[in-house]
């Protein structure tokens with residue numbers, strides 16, 4: 001089938017075309033760049049929501065409930081579940097199979113699981129690209145679930161407009177991890193499994209930390225709200241989060257019991273509020289522009305890699321240099337510089353690989 005035909009079917013919102021285009025793009029099959037280029041003008045409509053947090057925190061359970069909530073509101077949803085560590089096993093994506101089956105027949109929901117597989121260092125790029133496909137197809141909301149807390153190769157906050165960090169009382173190391181810099185990437189904190197002991201404590205700890213970290217921004221909070229940093233940073237954070245100023249965002253710390261469907265309304269409301277903030281403060285535009293920059297960098301890196309390391313002449317030349325490096329007459333750095341010099345045309349794409 002020709003790409004034109006495929007894109008026509010895609011435009012007619014045929015599920016089979018969506019599945020096919022997604023596969024081509026995800027696996028970087030021939031023609032994927034032309035397809036992405038064709039879809040680009042249609043992207044930018046979907047709100048991209050990232051969900052991250054430690055393994056088993058309840059991300060998928062929350063995702064499934066958010067899907068339900070969005071569907072009830074008449075919105076279509078694309079879900080991308082990314083597993084950067086373990087290989088794809090065909091296991092349940094959305095919490096459990098029953099929930100999966102509920103949405104599997106709904107044409108307003110599309111679920112894709114992505115695994116590292118062969119994509120060397122390219123999972124973030126591939127995820128971004130699949131998100132673009134779903135966006136172009138016309139889904140109103142994209143949910144991108146990743147395991148990990150901020151420092152993984154796949155930092156979901158760089159793919160999403162809004163990032164939800166799901167924490168649970170039992171993961172005793174979570175506060176430790178937060179200290180390492182996750183606070184900055186989360187727009188909404190969810191303390192899930194609030195039916196377990198320690199949930200209040202964890203919420204308080206996170207609020208305390210937010211109060212301390214974001215202390216400066218409280219300067220913007222009108223005095224009549226009575227925010228008093230010195231007395232109680234946790235309360236100050238809570239109060240600041242409640243202030244209705246669409247150009248200031250203080251991440252709320254929400255409790256949830258996903259298995260009892262408790263707290264989902266609050267999460268959905270916080271997402272709406274965050275999106276309003278993104279739009280009104282200009283942050284949405286800045287974040288999306290940053291994503292465009294990263295997209296270009298992704299593509300450049302991929303092209304340079306492909307052009308250099310798939311070129312037999314370059315590889316043969318490199319092979320010939322190795323003895324002198326071994327013998328100490330040259331260094332890896334000198335060879336690298338020479339390689340770049342002699343490959344300028346190749347890198348520019350002017351020679352056939």
Ligand SMILES: Nc1nc2c(ncn2[C@@H]2O[C@H](COP(=O)(O)OP(=O)(O)OP(=O)(O)O)[C@@H](O)[C@H]2O)c(=O)[nH]1
Nearest residue numbers: 055056057058059060061095147192193257258259
């Ligand atoms: N007690 C309790 N259990 C929950 C809650 N939310 C989720 N769970 C359970 O926690 C387990 C993990 O839930 P998932 O939604 O699969 O968690 P996840 O974060 O997607 O897990 P991974 O994708 O494997 O990292 C399941 O057995 C859920 O039923 C909750 O609020 N309270």
Ligand SMILES: [Mg+2]
Nearest residue numbers: 059060093095
């Ligand atoms: Mg999951």
